[in-house]
Structures are given as structure tokens and as C-alpha cells.
Amino acid sequence: MKVSTRGDYAARALLSLALHDSNRPTSVKEIAERTNLPQPYLEQILLAVKGAGLVRSKRGVGGGYVLARPPDEISLAQILAAVDGPLTTLPDEHDHCEGHCVLQEVWVAVSDEMADFLAGHTLAELARRALIGHPEAVDVAPAPSDQSAPAGTD
Numbered sequence: 001m002k003v004s005t006r007g008d009y010a011a012r013a014l015l016s017l018a019l020h021d022s023n024r025p026t027s028v029k030e031i032a033e034r035t036n037l038p039q040p041y042l043e044q045i046l047l048a049v050k051g052a053g054l055v056r057s058k059r060g061v062g063g064g065y066v067l068a069r070p071p072d073e074i075s076l077a078q079i080l081a082a083v084d085g086p087l088t089t090l091p092d093e094h095d096h097c098e099g100h101c102v103l104q105e106v107w108v109a110v111s112d113e114m115a116d117f118l119a120g121h122t123l124a125e126l127a128r129r130a131l132i133g134h135p136e137a138v139d140v141a142p143a144p145s146d147q148s149a150p151a152g153t154d
Helices: 005-019 028-035 039-051 076-084 100-119 123-131
Strands: 055-058 064-067
Touching: 005 028, 005 039, 005 064, 005 076, 005 123, 028 039, 028 064, 039 055, 039 076, 076 100
Parallel strands: none
Antiparallel strands: 055 064
16 A cells, blocks of 8 residues: 555644644644644645544634544544545446456455554554654553453463
8 A cells, every 4th residue: 555645744744733732733834843744735734634624723823733633533544535535445337347346346345454454543542652762742641451351361
């Protein structure tokens, strides 16, 4: 799978918002500096994710962007879909070339698996992973501990 530049930049920008104070708007300039992304392109991308309801913006002095929902409610699948459109491949009913139907079934299955995989990765989970080695970042709610392991499984 190849992730578009827009998708990669959108994920990096939103992860940056998740890693820092989510109550204070962050300027596009600050996000660009933290992520090392080009500011003009980042502005376009943030407008797209805003349109998808993933971020909110505040104008004026002290303005910028904040996540519109908690990081555990925003998945990579949602971010990529916001900037690149739907992730799933739809069957093409008009093309009946030899073997096409079989191949189309495979492409749809791969697309569905990819969408499910990306939906399983939230900004909160990615932020927790990124915080290892980034002590200056604001802590995100800790991952739930797995205490459901059966006793005596040493």
C-alpha cells in the first residue's frame, strides 16, 4: 500500500495535535515547525480534515487548530479518507474481461482489510507509542492494562 503525501502529512499533523496540549489551539506555523511540513500545503490539508470534522479552528490572536474529538475517537482510516476520499475499492460492474471478476474480488478484499487495519489505529494509540522517547510531549491517557490474562499462565 502506498500512502499519499496528503494522507501522510494529515496523519502527522493530527498526531502532532494529539501529542501536545489539545485544549490550546495550535497555529499552522507551529504544527509545520514541529512536523517539518511545508506550511502552505499543511494549510490546505488542515482545511480538508476540518471539513471532515476531525479538527476545529479558532481565528485571530491565539487561534489555530484543535482536535474536534478525543484522540481515541480518530483513526488513521478517518484521516486518510478525509484527504484522499474513500479507502475501499468498489467493484466495477461494467468491465467483464477474462478473469476480471476474480481479480476485482481480491482488490476489494485487500482494500477492506487495509481499511479495517487503519481503522484499528487511533491517534491516542499512536500518541502513546510516539511518547516513548518524547518526554516533553503532554501525556495522553494511559493504555488500559491487560489484567484479563488467565491465572497460572507463567
